[in-house]
Amino acid sequence: MAKKLAVIGAGLMGSGIAQVSAQAGWDVVLRDVTDGALARGRGGIEASYAKFVAKGKLDADAAEQALARITTTTDLDAVGDADVVVEAVFEKIEVKREIFQALDKLAKDDAVLASNTSAIPITKIAAATSCPERVVGTHFFSPVPMMQLCELVRGYKTSDETLAAAREFAESVGKTCIVVNRDVAGFVTTRLISALVVEAAKLYESGVASAEDIDLACKLGFGHAMGPLATADLTGVDILLHATDNIYAESQDEKFAPPEIMRRMVDAGDIGRKSGHGFYAH
Numbered sequence: 001m002a003k004k005l006a007v008i009g010a011g012l013m014g015s016g017i018a019q020v021s022a023q024a025g026w027d028v029v030l031r032d033v034t035d036g037a038l039a040r041g042r043g044g045i046e047a048s049y050a051k052f053v054a055k056g057k058l059d060a061d062a063a064e065q066a067l068a069r070i071t072t073t074t075d076l077d078a079v080g081d082a083d084v085v086v087e088a089v090f091e092k093i094e095v096k097r098e099i100f101q102a103l104d105k106l107a108k109d110d111a112v113l114a115s116n117t118s119a120i121p122i123t124k125i126a127a128a129t130s131c132p133e134r135v136v137g138t139h140f141f142s143p144v145p146m147m148q149l150c151e152l153v154r155g156y157k158t159s160d161e162t163l164a165a166a167r168e169f170a171e172s173v174g175k176t177c178i179v180v181n182r183d184v185a186g187f188v189t190t191r192l193i194s195a196l197v198v199e200a201a202k203l204y205e206s207g208v209a210s211a212e213d214i215d216l217a218c219k220l221g222f223g224h225a226m227g228p229l230a231t232a233d234l235t236g237v238d239i240l241l242h243a244t245d246n247i248y249a250e251s252q253d254e255k256f257a258p259p260e261i262m263r264r265m266v267d268a269g270d271i272g273r274k275s276g277h278g279f280y281a282h
């Protein structure tokens, strides 16, 4: 019998997770708070499947069957028979804690309760439940159908069984996992990109090299697909400033202290691609 997945939040990440999971044979229920959000999520999934079919990367019948495996609902009770629940709502701790409190009561006793948070400590989310050993981070990357990585995050009380079940789920939908053994701020991925962006911004700020040359060094010297300053512009300088500030606040490690230029860029509204200007003009 197909395994059952519940995804809470039908935004960019939740719909991506539902999409790859249904394609891999999971029966998926996608939950959001409004019918509009669910319709947008489902529409995005349909359009994405259509693109894969058009490129010859997915069979039309398989796409149709995958879509048929996804049901949508505004009712949280629908998590009741899920083997795995993945939460992918706004990055707000109060919202996530409220959802996990409800999941504690509504989900099966042996269901894995996962959060796709990019930065909130899993331990803080798990503490809203009476079963923190069943709570784990499954940090997927955007766009989910294209990005191979899933960062599994062990909260302070996550059990080995939960971590193993989360890995089994992520691998079953085609992802490759890394394990974050300690629930540190920024996990592994955000810590690495933050350290690189902070140093790149410092080199740029002090005039050691131009933005273009710093990015070229990473591309040609290290084989990175994109340089750190172009990455900051794509992600948003504001988002990265917030992430590095958080990691610095928790770790007190100077290497994560963002340089002033990142703050002034955000003050000035030069936050990257979405504003038309960042380390580069777009």
Ligand SMILES: NC(=O)c1ccc[n+]([C@@H]2O[C@H](COP(=O)([O-])OP(=O)(O)OC[C@H]3O[C@@H](n4cnc5c(N)ncnc54)[C@H](O)[C@@H]3O)[C@@H](O)[C@H]2O)c1
Pocket (backbone or CB within 6 Å): 008, 009, 010, 011, 012, 013, 014, 031, 032, 033, 034, 037, 087, 088, 089, 090, 091, 092, 095, 099, 116, 117, 118, 119, 139, 140, 141, 142
């Ligand atoms: N966008 C990214 O690149 C990315 C990458 C990795 C992780 N994340 C993380 O994934 C999570 C979701 O991010 P996103 O970009 O998909 O956000 P999004 O804004 O696209 O979607 C969030 C969705 O959650 C819904 N929602 C809010 N409260 C809800 C509730 N109580 N029940 C059900 N649905 C609810 C909203 O209506 C919305 O549709 C966040 O924790 C984010 O940090 C995002």
